[in-house]
Amino acid sequence: MKAPAPRRVKAEKRGRQAERLCGWWLRLKGWSILDRRVRTPAGEIDLIARRGSMVAFVEVKARGNDADLDLAIDERRLARVARAAESVAHLYCAPGDDMRIDVMLLAPGRPPRHLANVWHGG
Template sequence: MTHNTTLGAAGEERAARHLALAGYEVLDRNWRCAEGELDIVAARGRVLAIVEVKTRTSTRYGHPLEALDDEKVRRLWRLGHAWVRAHPERARGLVMRVDAIAITGREPESARIEHLEGLR
């Protein structure tokens, strides 16, 4: 695995633990379909959170969330709807939301974590 792949996987693991500690149930990780991949799908209360995780060792080339342009967010919404269609029983009664988690620091375990809820 490359450094970026290893860093990304560690960041996703940290993000999943962060969500669990915040009361979310992680329903799926690295879910793939023909249209692409979702990092994390989680639920809390009546919210179904489609969560994109961005992990960077620093902000030298910009904040991790700067990678989420309008097209990427629209793609996450499309993928979220695809997940709902594939899992109607798990999504029943939930309202979908797209979130992002940024992890910034050399070691994902101790890095700064930011959870941005409700991307449009």
């Protein structure tokens, strides 16, 4: 088996670090991290977090600069996260819970930008 390209390894490392930072950020804001890197047939969910009766399925995007973050997420990616969340929601949500799709954006020298409830079923 061929070793991953150095660029891919670097991106993977940056992604894992971004997810760790976002997990800490969410904890500081009162969220509990229920799970990380949940793989489903529809795609991967980076973080699943709970605060009270709200369960957030969180997509994390890290880029080298703030300007690139505006292009990091689009309808297609959000739809993938929403499908993945729907496929595992029964494992994380109790009766009466609400759920939503959030995005967290990271760039060097900036605090994480948390965009709440970004998917409305487009």
